[in-house]
Amino acid sequence: MFGVTTATPSPAPRTRLSPAQRRTQLLELGVRLLATRSLDELSIDLLAEQAGISRGLMYHYFGGKQGFYEAVVQHAADDLYARTAPPDEGEPMERLLASLAGYVDYVVGNHAGYRSLVKGATAGNDNLRAIYDTTFAALAERFFTSDPGGLVIPDTPAVRLVIHAWQAMVEDLVLTWCDSPAGLSRADLLQVITASLPAIVDTLPG
Amino acid sequence: MFGVTTATPSPAPRTRLSPAQRRTQLLELGVRLLATRSLDELSIDLLAEQAGISRGLMYHYFGGKQGFYEAVVQHAADDLYARTAPPDEGEPMERLLASLAGYVDYVVGNHAGYRSLVKGATAGNDNLRAIYDTTFAALAERFFTSDPGGLVIPDTPAVRLVIHAWQAMVEDLVLTWCDSPAGLSRADLLQVITASLPAIVDTLPG
Protein backbone atom coordinates (compact mmCIF):
# COMPACT_ATOMS: atom_id res chain seq x y z
CA MET A 1 0.00 0.00 0.00
CA PHE A 2 0.88 3.67 -0.01
CA GLY A 3 2.79 3.10 -3.23
CA VAL A 4 5.85 1.78 -1.47
CA THR A 5 5.44 -1.84 -2.45
CA THR A 6 7.52 -1.28 -5.56
CA ALA A 7 7.66 -3.21 -8.81
CA THR A 8 8.64 -6.48 -7.11
CA PRO A 9 6.06 -8.81 -8.63
CA SER A 10 5.76 -11.31 -5.83
CA PRO A 11 7.56 -11.08 -2.48
CA ALA A 12 8.56 -14.72 -2.87
CA PRO A 13 5.87 -16.79 -1.17
CA ARG A 14 8.05 -19.61 0.05
CA THR A 15 6.63 -22.80 -1.40
CA ARG A 16 7.58 -26.07 0.23
CA LEU A 17 7.68 -29.12 -2.02
CA SER A 18 8.62 -32.72 -1.42
CA PRO A 19 12.26 -33.46 -2.23
CA ALA A 20 11.26 -35.57 -5.22
CA GLN A 21 9.05 -32.86 -6.65
CA ARG A 22 11.62 -30.17 -6.14
CA ARG A 23 14.35 -32.29 -7.61
CA THR A 24 12.49 -33.09 -10.81
CA GLN A 25 11.35 -29.49 -11.11
CA LEU A 26 14.96 -28.32 -10.98
CA LEU A 27 16.19 -31.04 -13.33
CA GLU A 28 13.59 -30.24 -15.96
CA LEU A 29 14.28 -26.55 -15.63
CA GLY A 30 17.96 -27.34 -16.03
CA VAL A 31 17.36 -29.30 -19.22
CA ARG A 32 15.40 -26.37 -20.60
CA LEU A 33 17.90 -23.67 -19.63
CA LEU A 34 20.95 -25.67 -20.68
CA ALA A 35 19.52 -26.23 -24.16
CA THR A 36 20.50 -22.70 -25.14
CA ARG A 37 23.38 -22.07 -22.71
CA SER A 38 26.56 -23.85 -21.77
CA LEU A 39 27.18 -24.67 -18.14
CA ASP A 40 29.47 -21.75 -17.39
CA GLU A 41 27.04 -19.40 -19.09
CA LEU A 42 24.42 -20.49 -16.58
CA SER A 43 24.83 -18.95 -13.16
CA ILE A 44 23.29 -20.38 -10.04
CA ASP A 45 21.68 -17.00 -9.58
CA LEU A 46 19.74 -17.24 -12.83
CA LEU A 47 18.82 -20.83 -12.17
CA ALA A 48 17.55 -20.08 -8.68
CA GLU A 49 15.66 -17.05 -9.90
CA GLN A 50 13.96 -19.00 -12.69
CA ALA A 51 13.06 -21.74 -10.24
CA GLY A 52 11.77 -19.28 -7.68
CA ILE A 53 14.09 -20.56 -4.97
CA SER A 54 17.23 -19.46 -3.20
CA ARG A 55 20.76 -20.32 -4.23
CA GLY A 56 21.28 -22.33 -1.11
CA LEU A 57 18.64 -24.85 -2.07
CA MET A 58 20.57 -25.78 -5.18
CA TYR A 59 23.50 -26.79 -3.04
CA HIS A 60 21.25 -28.68 -0.68
CA TYR A 61 19.95 -30.85 -3.51
CA PHE A 62 22.93 -31.22 -5.81
CA GLY A 63 25.95 -30.27 -3.75
CA GLY A 64 27.15 -27.76 -6.31
CA LYS A 65 27.04 -26.59 -9.87
CA GLN A 66 28.90 -29.62 -11.15
CA GLY A 67 26.69 -32.04 -9.29
CA PHE A 68 23.65 -30.32 -10.69
CA TYR A 69 24.95 -30.61 -14.24
CA GLU A 70 25.72 -34.28 -13.77
CA ALA A 71 22.21 -34.87 -12.47
CA VAL A 72 20.72 -33.03 -15.44
CA VAL A 73 22.78 -35.05 -17.91
CA GLN A 74 21.89 -38.31 -16.18
CA HIS A 75 18.23 -37.28 -16.22
CA ALA A 76 18.31 -36.55 -19.94
CA ALA A 77 20.26 -39.74 -20.64
CA ASP A 78 17.68 -41.85 -18.83
CA ASP A 79 14.97 -40.09 -20.78
CA LEU A 80 16.71 -40.79 -24.07
CA TYR A 81 17.23 -44.44 -23.21
CA ALA A 82 13.62 -44.92 -22.21
CA ARG A 83 12.21 -43.17 -25.26
CA THR A 84 14.28 -45.23 -27.67
CA ALA A 85 13.36 -48.57 -26.13
CA PRO A 86 12.64 -51.14 -28.84
CA PRO A 87 9.03 -52.34 -29.06
CA ASP A 88 8.18 -55.56 -27.24
CA GLU A 89 6.97 -57.39 -30.31
CA GLY A 90 8.11 -57.95 -33.86
CA GLU A 91 11.10 -59.35 -35.68
CA PRO A 92 14.50 -58.62 -34.08
CA MET A 93 15.59 -56.49 -37.01
CA GLU A 94 12.31 -54.62 -37.03
CA ARG A 95 12.69 -53.79 -33.38
CA LEU A 96 16.19 -52.44 -33.94
CA LEU A 97 14.99 -50.27 -36.79
CA ALA A 98 12.17 -48.95 -34.67
CA SER A 99 14.66 -48.11 -31.94
CA LEU A 100 16.87 -46.27 -34.41
CA ALA A 101 13.89 -44.36 -35.74
CA GLY A 102 13.04 -43.48 -32.16
CA TYR A 103 16.55 -42.16 -31.66
CA VAL A 104 16.37 -40.03 -34.78
CA ASP A 105 13.01 -38.59 -33.82
CA TYR A 106 14.19 -37.89 -30.30
CA VAL A 107 17.27 -36.02 -31.46
CA VAL A 108 15.37 -34.12 -34.14
CA GLY A 109 12.75 -33.11 -31.62
CA ASN A 110 15.30 -31.89 -29.10
CA HIS A 111 18.37 -31.12 -31.13
CA ALA A 112 19.27 -27.97 -29.22
CA GLY A 113 19.16 -29.66 -25.83
CA TYR A 114 20.64 -32.90 -27.09
CA ARG A 115 23.56 -31.16 -28.74
CA SER A 116 24.28 -28.96 -25.76
CA LEU A 117 24.18 -31.74 -23.17
CA VAL A 118 26.09 -34.27 -25.25
CA LYS A 119 28.86 -31.81 -26.07
CA GLY A 120 28.96 -30.61 -22.50
CA ALA A 121 29.11 -34.14 -21.16
CA THR A 122 31.90 -35.33 -23.46
CA ALA A 123 33.90 -32.21 -22.65
CA GLY A 124 33.28 -32.56 -18.93
CA ASN A 125 34.90 -34.37 -16.04
CA ASP A 126 35.16 -38.10 -15.44
CA ASN A 127 31.68 -38.40 -13.97
CA LEU A 128 30.10 -36.74 -16.99
CA ARG A 129 32.01 -38.81 -19.48
CA ALA A 130 31.07 -41.91 -17.51
CA ILE A 131 27.38 -41.06 -17.83
CA TYR A 132 27.78 -40.52 -21.55
CA ASP A 133 29.82 -43.67 -22.08
CA THR A 134 27.48 -45.81 -20.01
CA THR A 135 24.43 -44.57 -21.86
CA PHE A 136 25.93 -45.12 -25.28
CA ALA A 137 27.19 -48.53 -24.27
CA ALA A 138 23.67 -49.42 -23.14
CA LEU A 139 22.28 -48.28 -26.49
CA ALA A 140 24.87 -50.34 -28.35
CA GLU A 141 24.11 -53.37 -26.24
CA ARG A 142 20.77 -53.64 -27.95
CA PHE A 143 22.55 -54.75 -31.08
CA PHE A 144 24.01 -57.74 -29.28
CA THR A 145 21.29 -58.78 -26.88
CA SER A 146 18.11 -58.14 -28.82
CA ASP A 147 18.55 -61.32 -30.80
CA PRO A 148 20.98 -63.64 -29.04
CA GLY A 149 22.93 -65.61 -31.57
CA GLY A 150 20.69 -64.66 -34.42
CA LEU A 151 22.40 -61.46 -35.52
CA VAL A 152 24.89 -61.33 -38.33
CA ILE A 153 27.08 -59.04 -36.26
CA PRO A 154 29.62 -60.93 -34.12
CA ASP A 155 30.65 -59.63 -30.72
CA THR A 156 34.38 -58.94 -30.81
CA PRO A 157 36.50 -56.05 -29.51
CA ALA A 158 37.10 -54.82 -33.05
CA VAL A 159 33.38 -54.85 -33.84
CA ARG A 160 32.63 -52.98 -30.63
CA LEU A 161 35.23 -50.40 -31.54
CA VAL A 162 33.68 -49.92 -34.96
CA ILE A 163 30.16 -49.77 -33.58
CA HIS A 164 31.25 -47.08 -31.15
CA ALA A 165 32.58 -45.08 -34.07
CA TRP A 166 29.40 -45.72 -36.01
CA GLN A 167 27.40 -44.32 -33.11
CA ALA A 168 29.50 -41.18 -33.17
CA MET A 169 28.84 -40.94 -36.88
CA VAL A 170 25.09 -41.33 -36.43
CA GLU A 171 25.07 -38.67 -33.75
CA ASP A 172 26.88 -36.22 -35.99
CA LEU A 173 24.80 -37.20 -38.99
CA VAL A 174 21.48 -36.55 -37.31
CA LEU A 175 22.59 -33.29 -35.68
CA THR A 176 24.05 -31.96 -38.91
CA TRP A 177 20.96 -33.06 -40.79
CA CYS A 178 18.84 -31.01 -38.38
CA ASP A 179 20.76 -27.89 -39.39
CA SER A 180 20.67 -28.58 -43.14
CA PRO A 181 18.87 -31.66 -44.44
CA ALA A 182 20.82 -31.49 -47.72
CA GLY A 183 17.81 -32.70 -49.65
CA LEU A 184 17.48 -35.90 -47.67
CA SER A 185 14.17 -37.03 -46.22
CA ARG A 186 13.79 -38.64 -42.82
CA ALA A 187 13.50 -41.98 -44.59
CA ASP A 188 16.69 -41.31 -46.53
CA LEU A 189 18.46 -40.48 -43.29
CA LEU A 190 17.32 -43.72 -41.69
CA GLN A 191 18.39 -45.55 -44.81
CA VAL A 192 21.94 -44.19 -44.51
CA ILE A 193 22.04 -44.95 -40.80
CA THR A 194 20.91 -48.54 -41.05
CA ALA A 195 22.85 -49.40 -44.18
CA SER A 196 26.09 -47.86 -42.96
CA LEU A 197 26.38 -50.11 -39.92
CA PRO A 198 26.96 -53.37 -41.79
CA ALA A 199 28.89 -51.48 -44.45
CA ILE A 200 31.36 -50.27 -41.86
CA VAL A 201 31.62 -53.58 -40.06
CA ASP A 202 32.47 -55.20 -43.38
CA THR A 203 35.51 -52.96 -43.73
CA LEU A 204 37.17 -54.77 -40.84
CA PRO A 205 40.07 -57.00 -41.93
CA GLY A 206 39.76 -60.77 -41.63
CA MET B 1 70.77 -12.44 3.09
CA PHE B 2 70.41 -12.63 6.85
CA GLY B 3 67.99 -15.52 6.39
CA VAL B 4 65.08 -13.34 5.46
CA THR B 5 65.02 -14.14 1.74
CA THR B 6 62.70 -17.03 2.37
CA ALA B 7 61.94 -20.10 0.29
CA THR B 8 60.85 -18.08 -2.75
CA PRO B 9 62.94 -19.73 -5.48
CA SER B 10 63.34 -16.78 -7.79
CA PRO B 11 62.02 -13.29 -7.03
CA ALA B 12 60.58 -13.16 -10.54
CA PRO B 13 63.24 -11.53 -12.72
CA ARG B 14 60.96 -9.73 -15.11
CA THR B 15 61.79 -10.96 -18.60
CA ARG B 16 60.70 -8.87 -21.52
CA LEU B 17 59.96 -10.69 -24.76
CA SER B 18 58.70 -9.57 -28.13
CA PRO B 19 54.92 -9.84 -28.49
CA ALA B 20 55.28 -12.66 -30.99
CA GLN B 21 57.58 -14.64 -28.75
CA ARG B 22 55.42 -14.13 -25.69
CA ARG B 23 52.31 -15.03 -27.59
CA THR B 24 53.63 -18.30 -28.92
CA GLN B 25 55.12 -19.14 -25.54
CA LEU B 26 51.72 -18.71 -23.93
CA LEU B 27 49.90 -20.58 -26.68
CA GLU B 28 52.20 -23.57 -26.48
CA LEU B 29 51.99 -23.57 -22.72
CA GLY B 30 48.22 -23.45 -23.07
CA VAL B 31 48.17 -26.45 -25.39
CA ARG B 32 50.25 -28.36 -22.88
CA LEU B 33 48.23 -27.41 -19.81
CA LEU B 34 44.87 -27.88 -21.51
CA ALA B 35 45.76 -31.39 -22.57
CA THR B 36 45.06 -32.66 -19.07
CA ARG B 37 42.61 -30.01 -17.85
CA SER B 38 39.40 -28.49 -19.12
CA LEU B 39 39.18 -24.74 -19.49
CA ASP B 40 37.36 -24.08 -16.25
CA GLU B 41 39.76 -26.33 -14.43
CA LEU B 42 42.57 -24.04 -15.55
CA SER B 43 42.79 -20.82 -13.59
CA ILE B 44 44.51 -17.73 -14.87
CA ASP B 45 46.56 -17.91 -11.70
CA LEU B 46 48.03 -21.29 -12.57
CA LEU B 47 48.59 -20.31 -16.16
CA ALA B 48 50.38 -17.11 -15.21
CA GLU B 49 52.44 -18.89 -12.60
CA GLN B 50 53.53 -21.60 -15.03
CA ALA B 51 54.41 -18.98 -17.62
CA GLY B 52 56.27 -16.89 -15.08
CA ILE B 53 54.22 -13.80 -15.78
CA SER B 54 51.47 -11.81 -14.10
CA ARG B 55 47.76 -12.33 -14.59
CA GLY B 56 47.41 -8.95 -16.23
CA LEU B 57 49.62 -9.92 -19.14
CA MET B 58 47.20 -12.64 -20.13
CA TYR B 59 44.51 -10.06 -20.57
CA HIS B 60 46.84 -7.79 -22.48
CA TYR B 61 47.49 -10.49 -25.07
CA PHE B 62 44.21 -12.33 -25.27
CA GLY B 63 41.60 -10.06 -23.75
CA GLY B 64 40.38 -12.72 -21.35
CA LYS B 65 40.14 -16.38 -20.58
CA GLN B 66 37.80 -17.07 -23.46
CA GLY B 67 39.96 -15.23 -25.94
CA PHE B 68 42.96 -17.17 -24.76
CA TYR B 69 41.20 -20.47 -25.25
CA GLU B 70 40.09 -19.51 -28.72
CA ALA B 71 43.64 -18.56 -29.61
CA VAL B 72 44.93 -21.88 -28.28
CA VAL B 73 42.36 -23.85 -30.26
CA GLN B 74 43.12 -21.89 -33.42
CA HIS B 75 46.81 -22.46 -32.87
CA ALA B 76 46.33 -26.20 -32.49
CA ALA B 77 43.98 -26.32 -35.47
CA ASP B 78 46.52 -24.60 -37.70
CA ASP B 79 49.15 -27.02 -36.47
CA LEU B 80 46.93 -30.00 -37.27
CA TYR B 81 46.13 -28.69 -40.73
CA ALA B 82 49.76 -28.07 -41.55
CA ARG B 83 50.97 -31.41 -40.27
CA THR B 84 48.39 -33.34 -42.28
CA ALA B 85 49.13 -31.57 -45.55
CA PRO B 86 49.22 -34.05 -48.44
CA PRO B 87 52.62 -34.55 -50.09
CA ASP B 88 53.32 -32.53 -53.20
CA GLU B 89 53.91 -35.49 -55.45
CA GLY B 90 52.30 -38.82 -56.18
CA GLU B 91 48.97 -40.14 -57.34
CA PRO B 92 45.90 -38.25 -56.07
CA MET B 93 44.69 -41.24 -54.10
CA GLU B 94 48.13 -41.83 -52.66
CA ARG B 95 48.30 -38.26 -51.46
CA LEU B 96 44.92 -38.57 -49.74
CA LEU B 97 46.00 -41.75 -48.02
CA ALA B 98 49.20 -40.09 -46.88
CA SER B 99 47.16 -37.21 -45.50
CA LEU B 100 44.89 -39.61 -43.63
CA ALA B 101 47.88 -41.44 -42.23
CA GLY B 102 49.25 -38.11 -41.13
CA TYR B 103 46.00 -37.36 -39.36
CA VAL B 104 46.03 -40.69 -37.57
CA ASP B 105 49.61 -40.26 -36.47
CA TYR B 106 48.97 -36.73 -35.29
CA VAL B 107 46.00 -37.74 -33.18
CA VAL B 108 47.74 -40.81 -31.80
CA GLY B 109 50.76 -38.72 -30.90
CA ASN B 110 48.68 -36.07 -29.15
CA HIS B 111 45.51 -37.84 -28.20
CA ALA B 112 45.20 -36.19 -24.80
CA GLY B 113 45.53 -32.69 -26.16
CA TYR B 114 43.56 -33.39 -29.31
CA ARG B 115 40.67 -34.89 -27.36
CA SER B 116 40.57 -32.10 -24.82
CA LEU B 117 40.70 -29.25 -27.33
CA VAL B 118 38.26 -30.81 -29.78
CA LYS B 119 35.70 -31.56 -27.10
CA GLY B 120 36.19 -28.16 -25.54
CA ALA B 121 35.81 -26.44 -28.88
CA THR B 122 32.64 -28.24 -29.92
CA ALA B 123 31.13 -27.56 -26.51
CA GLY B 124 32.15 -23.91 -26.57
CA ASN B 125 30.74 -20.69 -27.90
CA ASP B 126 30.13 -19.65 -31.50
CA ASN B 127 33.73 -18.57 -32.08
CA LEU B 128 35.08 -21.92 -30.92
CA ARG B 129 32.65 -23.93 -32.98
CA ALA B 130 33.48 -21.76 -35.99
CA ILE B 131 37.16 -22.59 -35.62
CA TYR B 132 36.36 -26.28 -35.39
CA ASP B 133 33.94 -26.22 -38.31
CA THR B 134 36.26 -24.22 -40.52
CA THR B 135 39.18 -26.53 -39.84
CA PHE B 136 37.21 -29.67 -40.51
CA ALA B 137 35.73 -28.18 -43.64
CA ALA B 138 39.22 -27.38 -44.84
CA LEU B 139 40.31 -30.95 -44.19
CA ALA B 140 37.29 -32.28 -46.08
CA GLU B 141 37.97 -29.95 -48.97
CA ARG B 142 41.04 -32.00 -49.82
CA PHE B 143 38.76 -34.75 -50.97
CA PHE B 144 37.20 -32.52 -53.59
CA THR B 145 40.07 -30.33 -54.71
CA SER B 146 43.02 -32.69 -54.66
CA ASP B 147 41.98 -34.26 -57.93
CA PRO B 148 39.50 -32.01 -59.72
CA GLY B 149 37.06 -34.08 -61.66
CA GLY B 150 39.04 -37.24 -61.29
CA LEU B 151 37.58 -38.49 -58.01
CA VAL B 152 34.81 -41.00 -57.87
CA ILE B 153 33.14 -38.92 -55.14
CA PRO B 154 30.70 -36.33 -56.50
CA ASP B 155 30.26 -32.99 -54.79
CA THR B 156 26.65 -32.73 -53.63
CA PRO B 157 25.04 -31.51 -50.39
CA ALA B 158 24.14 -35.07 -49.43
CA VAL B 159 27.70 -36.26 -50.00
CA ARG B 160 29.06 -33.38 -47.95
CA LEU B 161 26.68 -34.27 -45.15
CA VAL B 162 27.83 -37.86 -45.18
CA ILE B 163 31.50 -36.91 -45.36
CA HIS B 164 31.01 -34.67 -42.35
CA ALA B 165 29.57 -37.61 -40.46
CA TRP B 166 32.41 -39.82 -41.69
CA GLN B 167 34.89 -37.32 -40.28
CA ALA B 168 33.15 -37.50 -36.92
CA MET B 169 33.37 -41.27 -37.11
CA VAL B 170 37.07 -41.21 -37.92
CA GLU B 171 37.72 -38.84 -35.05
CA ASP B 172 35.95 -41.12 -32.60
CA LEU B 173 37.51 -44.21 -34.11
CA VAL B 174 41.06 -42.98 -33.72
CA LEU B 175 40.55 -41.59 -30.23
CA THR B 176 38.85 -44.78 -29.01
CA TRP B 177 41.55 -46.86 -30.67
CA CYS B 178 44.16 -44.94 -28.68
CA ASP B 179 42.49 -46.04 -25.46
CA SER B 180 42.03 -49.67 -26.49
CA PRO B 181 43.31 -50.83 -29.87
CA ALA B 182 41.01 -53.89 -29.78
CA GLY B 183 43.59 -56.02 -31.51
CA LEU B 184 43.81 -53.76 -34.56
CA SER B 185 47.13 -52.57 -35.94
CA ARG B 186 47.72 -49.07 -37.25
CA ALA B 187 47.43 -50.50 -40.76
CA ASP B 188 44.11 -52.13 -39.87
CA LEU B 189 42.87 -48.81 -38.55
CA LEU B 190 43.83 -47.02 -41.73
CA GLN B 191 42.17 -49.78 -43.68
CA VAL B 192 38.87 -49.25 -41.88
CA ILE B 193 39.13 -45.48 -42.27
CA THR B 194 39.82 -45.47 -45.98
CA ALA B 195 37.43 -48.26 -46.87
CA SER B 196 34.56 -46.84 -44.84
CA LEU B 197 34.39 -43.58 -46.75
CA PRO B 198 33.22 -45.02 -50.08
CA ALA B 199 31.20 -47.62 -48.20
CA ILE B 200 29.22 -44.90 -46.46
CA VAL B 201 28.83 -42.74 -49.54
CA ASP B 202 27.40 -45.76 -51.32
CA THR B 203 24.59 -46.01 -48.78
CA LEU B 204 23.11 -42.77 -50.09
CA PRO B 205 19.88 -43.28 -52.03
CA GLY B 206 19.81 -42.62 -55.75
Added chain:
DNA sequence: ACATTCTATTGACAGATGTTCAATAGCGCC
Protein backbone atom coordinates in the same frame (compact mmCIF):
# COMPACT_ATOMS: atom_id res chain seq x y z
C1' DA C 1 -7.41 -25.80 18.41
C1' DC C 2 -2.85 -25.70 19.94
C1' DA C 3 1.89 -27.12 20.67
C1' DT C 4 5.67 -29.88 18.96
C1' DT C 5 8.67 -31.94 15.87
C1' DC C 6 10.70 -32.53 11.51
C1' DT C 7 12.90 -30.75 7.62
C1' DA C 8 12.60 -27.93 3.38
C1' DT C 9 14.21 -23.50 2.73
C1' DT C 10 16.52 -19.22 3.34
C1' DG C 11 19.90 -15.24 3.70
C1' DA C 12 24.02 -13.54 5.01
C1' DC C 13 28.86 -14.51 4.88
C1' DA C 14 33.42 -16.34 3.23
C1' DG C 15 36.46 -17.68 -0.41
C1' DA C 16 37.93 -18.04 -5.03
C1' DT C 17 38.28 -16.43 -9.66
C1' DG C 18 37.90 -13.39 -13.72
C1' DT C 19 38.65 -8.51 -15.11
C1' DT C 20 40.36 -3.65 -15.29
C1' DC C 21 43.76 -0.02 -15.32
C1' DA C 22 47.07 3.33 -13.85
C1' DA C 23 51.84 2.76 -12.63
C1' DT C 24 56.35 0.49 -13.43
C1' DA C 25 60.54 -1.04 -15.62
C1' DG C 26 63.18 -3.42 -19.33
C1' DC C 27 65.24 -2.56 -23.88
C1' DG C 28 66.44 -0.22 -28.13
C1' DC C 29 67.75 4.22 -29.97
C1' DC C 30 69.74 8.61 -30.39
Added chain:
DNA sequence: GGCGCTATTGAACATCTGTCAATAGAATGT
Protein backbone atom coordinates in the same frame (compact mmCIF):
# COMPACT_ATOMS: atom_id res chain seq x y z
C1' DG D 1 74.40 7.72 -20.88
C1' DG D 2 69.93 9.64 -21.03
C1' DC D 3 65.29 9.18 -23.46
C1' DG D 4 61.20 7.18 -25.16
C1' DC D 5 58.53 3.30 -26.30
C1' DT D 6 55.94 -0.41 -24.67
C1' DA D 7 55.97 -4.92 -22.42
C1' DT D 8 54.76 -5.90 -17.92
C1' DT D 9 53.07 -5.54 -13.30
C1' DG D 10 50.22 -5.39 -8.97
C1' DA D 11 46.56 -3.92 -6.58
C1' DA D 12 41.72 -2.71 -6.60
C1' DC D 13 37.21 -4.19 -8.41
C1' DA D 14 33.31 -7.19 -9.80
C1' DT D 15 31.17 -11.43 -10.03
C1' DC D 16 30.36 -15.89 -8.92
C1' DT D 17 30.61 -20.32 -6.31
C1' DG D 18 30.17 -22.55 -2.01
C1' DT D 19 29.02 -22.84 3.36
C1' DC D 20 26.13 -22.90 7.36
C1' DA D 21 23.43 -21.56 11.22
C1' DA D 22 18.85 -19.71 11.45
C1' DT D 23 13.99 -19.72 9.74
C1' DA D 24 9.45 -21.27 8.65
C1' DG D 25 6.02 -24.46 6.38
C1' DA D 26 3.51 -28.69 7.18
C1' DA D 27 2.34 -32.88 9.44
C1' DT D 28 1.54 -35.25 13.88
C1' DG D 29 -0.09 -35.92 18.39
C1' DT D 30 -2.70 -34.28 22.40
